[in-house]
Amino acid sequence: MRYILKKVLSMVLTLFVVSLCVFLAFSLIPGDPVTRMFGTEATPELIAQYREKLGFNDPLLVRYFRWFFAFLQGDMGTSYDYKMPVAGMLAEKIPITLTLAVMSFVIMVIISIPLGIYTAKYENGIIDHVISVINQIMMAVPPFFSGILLTFFFGVILKIFTPGGFVSYTKDLEGFLKYLILPAFAIALPKAAMATKLLRGSVIEEAGKDYTRTAYSRGNTTNAVLYLHVLKNAMIPVITFMGMALADMVAGSIVIEQVFGIPGVSRILLSSINNRDYPVVEAIIMGIAIMVLVINLLVDIIYRIIDPRIEVEE
Amino acid sequence: MGNVILDVADLHIEFHDHDKPETVVEDFDLMLEEGEIVGIVGESGSGKSMSALAIAGLLKRHALTKKGRIMFNGTDLLTCSRKELRSYQGDEISMIFQEPMTSLNPVKKIGWQVEESLRIHHKDIDKKERKRRAIEMLTAVGMHDPEKLYEKYPHELSGGMRQRVMIAAAMIGEPRILIADEPTTALDVTIQAQIVELLRKMNREKGTAIIFISHDLSLIRQICKRVIVMQSGNIVETGYVEDIFRHPKMSYTRKLIAAIPQIDLS
Numbered sequence: 001m002r003y004i005l006k007k008v009l010s011m012v013l014t015l016f017v018v019s020l021c022v023f024l025a026f027s028l029i030p031g032d033p034v035t036r037m038f039g040t041e042a043t044p045e046l047i048a049q050y051r052e053k054l055g056f057n058d059p060l061l062v063r064y065f066r067w068f069f070a071f072l073q074g075d076m077g078t079s080y081d082y083k084m085p086v087a088g089m090l091a092e093k094i095p096i097t098l099t100l101a102v103m104s105f106v107i108m109v110i111i112s113i114p115l116g117i118y119t120a121k122y123e124n125g126i127i128d129h130v131i132s133v134i135n136q137i138m139m140a141v142p143p144f145f146s147g148i149l150l151t152f153f154f155g156v157i158l159k160i161f162t163p164g165g166f167v168s169y170t171k172d173l174e175g176f177l178k179y180l181i182l183p184a185f186a187i188a189l190p191k192a193a194m195a196t197k198l199l200r201g202s203v204i205e206e207a208g209k210d211y212t213r214t215a216y217s218r219g220n221t222t223n224a225v226l227y228l229h230v231l232k233n234a235m236i237p238v239i240t241f242m243g244m245a246l247a248d249m250v251a252g253s254i255v256i257e258q259v260f261g262i263p264g265v266s267r268i269l270l271s272s273i274n275n276r277d278y279p280v281v282e283a284i285i286m287g288i289a290i291m292v293l294v295i296n297l298l299v300d301i302i303y304r305i306i307d308p309r310i311e312v313e314e
Numbered sequence: 315m316g317n318v319i320l321d322v323a324d325l326h327i328e329f330h331d332h333d334k335p336e337t338v339v340e341d342f343d344l345m346l347e348e349g350e351i352v353g354i355v356g357e358s359g360s361g362k363s364m365s366a367l368a369i370a371g372l373l374k375r376h377a378l379t380k381k382g383r384i385m386f387n388g389t390d391l392l393t394c395s396r397k398e399l400r401s402y403q404g405d406e407i408s409m410i411f412q413e414p415m416t417s418l419n420p421v422k423k424i425g426w427q428v429e430e431s432l433r434i435h436h437k438d439i440d441k442k443e444r445k446r447r448a449i450e451m452l453t454a455v456g457m458h459d460p461e462k463l464y465e466k467y468p469h470e471l472s473g474g475m476r477q478r479v480m481i482a483a484a485m486i487g488e489p490r491i492l493i494a495d496e497p498t499t500a501l502d503v504t505i506q507a508q509i510v511e512l513l514r515k516m517n518r519e520k521g522t523a524i525i526f527i528s529h530d531l532s533l534i535r536q537i538c539k540r541v542i543v544m545q546s547g548n549i550v551e552t553g554y555v556e557d558i559f560r561h562p563k564m565s566y567t568r569k570l571i572a573a574i575p576q577i578d579l580s
Contacts, residue, residue: 218404
């Protein structure tokens with residue numbers, strides 16, 4: 001309980017620092033939201049009037065804390081561009097980006113666990129070598145490029161995927177999920193390759209330990225030893241990576257959404273950065289930061305579940 | 315003479331992981347009768363553990379050759395199928411090891427590990443009955459509060475307790491042979507005596523034959539009737555422990571006897 005409290009406190013502190021950084025970064029880069037709002041119709045009077053109205057004339061820290069406390073109370077402000085509440089704007093986009101990230105994560109886990117164990121079991125066999133080469137390629141190709149290749153192959157050649165044929169989850173959930181499979185693969189493949197490689201090494205190391213000999217002495221098959229005994233031990237270092245990968249996938253989906261034309265958070269994020277639409281950018285970045293922190297917390301909790309020794313060492 | 319349950323003859327083990335093959339066990343013979351305790355004694359590298367691992371079917375398949383025969387239940391464990399070998403492992407032939415600290419899986423509960431052979435070999439036994447037997451077994455090896463222990467993890471136990479858990483796990487299927495490879499070496503002396511006593515109790519009550527491996531001849535004398543003395547892969551002497559103590563034929567055996575510390579109380 002004390003542990004959770006400590007964690008939550010440090011999370012709030014981290015969020016505070018993140019938000020401050022974003023706020024400061026935007027006050028440093030050139031570009032002014034009010035000027036952009038009016039474009040060519042801007043007159044000095046109009047600008048001055050709106051600057052006053054939006055509170056831009058207050059000192060930076062005053063603006064920051066005004067925003068921060070509002071944010072803590074759940075008020076993300078109003079978009080300069082769209083003139084609507086940020087929360088409402090994001091509410092329908094976040095599920096899309098999150099679904100994509102979670103799908104990528106699931107694909108990564110489903111691929112890497114059996115493959116990592118298999119390549120460790122047949123260490124230095126032909127298939128191990130082949131998979132090792134494929135892994136290298138997967139790690140080297142960035143998701144946006146494999147995304148283009150996948151679209152070309154499945155969309156243009158095989159015609160089992162309609163590029164640009166995105167349907168919203170509110171209209172057709174199945175069609176929505178089907179559309180996300182390819183982009184999810186594009187995000188997942190390099191991470192799956194890394195996780196496979198990591199798990200392979202970890203399984204090989206664990207398989208040499210004494211408890212596996214005990215497991216064999218009780219009549220276990222090799223697969224039973226690997227899945228029932230070794231896997232849980234071998235996952236301990238891999239879980240850290242998978243947690244980081246999930247956080248990365250949330251950020252990675254923003255690029256992939258552009259490639260596949262998915263109307264997730266990415267479009268709003270890019271346009272709001274261009275238009276200096278601070279409330280929107282701040283809210284999205286805070287959202288990503290919160291997600292990363294929550295994922296880290298989950299990883300910590302999963303650690304404790306998997307490895308009973310951790311609790312004692314505290 | 316009782317019923318011979320294990321007959322090892324001409325066992326050769328050769329390693330191939332270097333340029334020159336290396337013989338680690340040569341002409342190893344062992345006859346084990348039902349319910350008896352046989353000792354194998356020798357210094358490190360004498361091949362005693364290798365022979366034991368071969369009998370338990372735990373030598374890795376590659377990088378070594380095995381010759382001879384290990385007859386158990388009418389089958390040769392050296393040449394039989396992997397599947398048949400597995401059907402004996404943990405059920406008819408069990409093994410406990412030198413390193414109680416690392417022989418248990420650190421992330422699995424004690425109960426799960428103690429029950430494992432039952433889960434593998436006796437699928438007809440349901441979960442409740444498995445647990446009942448595991449707790450009975452933990453009690454039999456002298457553990458206090460077995461219900462609580464059932465839910466614990468290995469790191470919460472001392473070395474001696476872990477070795478007791480290993481014995482409980484090895485004995486739960488009531489095997490005909492228990493191979494104990496230096497089971498007390500890593501433990502301190504008082505715990506050592508308790509573990510030896512426990513093995514004797516298991517032998518007495520369950521009728522399990524034990525192959526007891528040690529480098530300590532005085533320990534062998536406490537528990538075994540017959541002993542095999544090994545040196546650099548060969549059997550140098552074999553017979554009743556008392557005879558060997560009184561009339562050691564080989565100088566190596568004499569050295570082993572001389573290595574036993576004597577306490578002069580006078």
